[in-house]
Amino acid sequence: MESSSPFRSDILRGKVALLTGGGSGIGFEISTQFGKHGASIAIMGRRSSVVQSAVSTLQSLGIPAVGFQGDVRKQEDAKRVVESTVKHFGKLDILVNAAAGNFLVSPEDLSPNGFRTVLDIDSVGTFTMCHEALKYLKKGGPGRSPSSSGGTILNISATLHYTASWYQIHVAAAKAAVDAVTRNLALEWGTDYDIRVNGIAPGPIGDTTGLSKLLPQEMDGSNRDHVPLYKVGEKWDIAMAALYISSDAGKYVNGTTMIVDGGLWLSHPRYLHKDAVKELSRTVEKRSRDAPVGVPSSKL
Template identity: 45%
Template sequence: MYAKETLKGRVALITGGGSGIGLEIATAYARLGASVMIVGRNEERVQQAAGDLTNEGGIVAAMRCDVRNYDEVKGAVDATVSRYGSLDILVNNAAGNFVCPTADLSVNGWKTVIDIDLNGTFYGCHAAYPHLKQSAFGGSIISIITMLGVTGWPGAAHAAAAKGGILSLSRTLAVEWGAEGIRVNTISPGPIGDTEGVQRMYIEKGNGDLEAKKTALGRFGRKQDIANAAVYLASDLGSYVTGDNIVVDGGRWLKYVAN
């Protein structure tokens, strides 16, 4: 859909880039001309992903990084700049979640998800800031959240609070850093059928048709749908978009409200 040189010359760092939506975004970026660093806690996974994309002709590297550790996040940012010479795009995709009634949620369970999702996003933004403001293209930060962080998420209060916090953080930074040429946006995916999470939580349990019907379009999305939005926000096509939350959920949240 996009011209092959849409992201030519840009450098992107993607957390949680070894699988799922993060890998799909990395794949799209590499195919459209960006130089990409993918990071994650599973080094074998991110190295395999980077190798596969390199074999396709992409410019992709990988390293281990736990986003709960600021020093590791800063190290990943510094390694990206050292390897490619700049940093233009940061995608905060790393996330953790599990289903648990709030009354049964342990303090450690709460802290773990907040650390990965919310703190990890802040660490990425903070570490990337001095480089993004020097971007020749204008810096772009894209964080993956969910509308369940806006409407509430019964059974996942920790993830809801984290994702809601990321939205507020992103809009705050959009204003604070806008004058320095940094755009800050979020993407809210709906149920994406070709992800491990949807397969495990819905399809394998026999609830796939029911969950699909909860969307206005009556079907699951694809990882490519999220990658398309991430390309738009990272490129000149979205050069006047900041502080926005692009909802790519097939109208699920609207149907939920309407019902």
Template identity: 45%
Template structure:
């Protein structure tokens, strides 16, 4: 049972990148269960098709588009298709990300660039395309999925921490520039979340011990609820903010 009122996103349309699996699918499900029509995008149609089938089976109006967020032409096509299909676009969640553990001495320039391109360039591409196609004229909410490892640093994650720090900076800057058009831009910064690909990859190397003062890792549902809050009218006067969802782990790391 959700702590949020049913229908708080009724009449709204949300686009979730990386929405076919893991955290992205949970975010799409949560937004859809609270009234939004949902579009998800990812690079692999084999993942997208069953994800949409799952959402529809749960009573959520959903569609998908195949898209590499690093390619602006593909991004613009998916955004345009979403607006054409649903008649509007109110919420954008930049969730698509790359992550693999690697020490600096074992990290190639191409590996570093790949994560920066997906996380940072992808966030810019989707935000800009959505702004140009709809948000700039009608307002709305952008929620960027970041992390907390850039606050303290973390071994094996230099590429990810660097990309996410840049996403945080992009969020604050776009919040300043686009606020006059009624566009709110915020960050949800998850810590270690069970049931995600990133969690599995990192804990396979580092183990599952948590630094959280709450004594546990988080769940995808808890991150999705934070996104729902920022996307809703409950956060109507919040922009340029970072909501850390890590049980305080970055404070104790």
């Protein structure tokens, strides 16, 4: 059963959104929710069949939608898709960079080419799409009324690089770069062109390719116990955060990456049960109170 949205159904009315990676997973859920809340949707993806299937689904819901095959690693594709979106809908208000690559691999088994590929998709691809969309998103750009504000960019990131993550060095490096792009464009393009640039860092989200790759069914129970997935979120959770940031509800939010993971990035596996903590704490406090003044507890 789908959760009901806390937002008005017209919160994005009249907006045009282009989403890379918008044909599947989190990207498709954002596409769907943006469309249900009034936006016209353009989807860009490498696999034409996936893009067209997503567009058909959106159109069946009464959402104005169009799809374009393209690779974010290719500047000519980025330029063509952005221009085609504006030609089809007349303008561009929101760019969502959700295209990403990921796989489990230890650093010694990761080739430089494999490392580069993920950075090209996530980091360079994100910047390339932003670069090609600039003239349409900036205040007073083609299709935008002189009195309207600039558009919005939303980059889908991760929390992997906040500390470190096993077998994810390539993605951690790529998403760290995405966050830097977000902050720098927010500073410069927010100042010069009135464009808001923000990010979302999802936690583990159920029924996505990312989760199936990072926690595959083939992992046995003992291995799964070492992966601290206490809470698995829903694609809807990320889409609601995207709605907030991309709509006027978030009009004063710029240069931030919102973590949407239930607090998981703060947590570590519990190594001591809370009842044991109470008993241990009482023991330690009693020993501290009973210690002679001036004698270190380590000497007792």
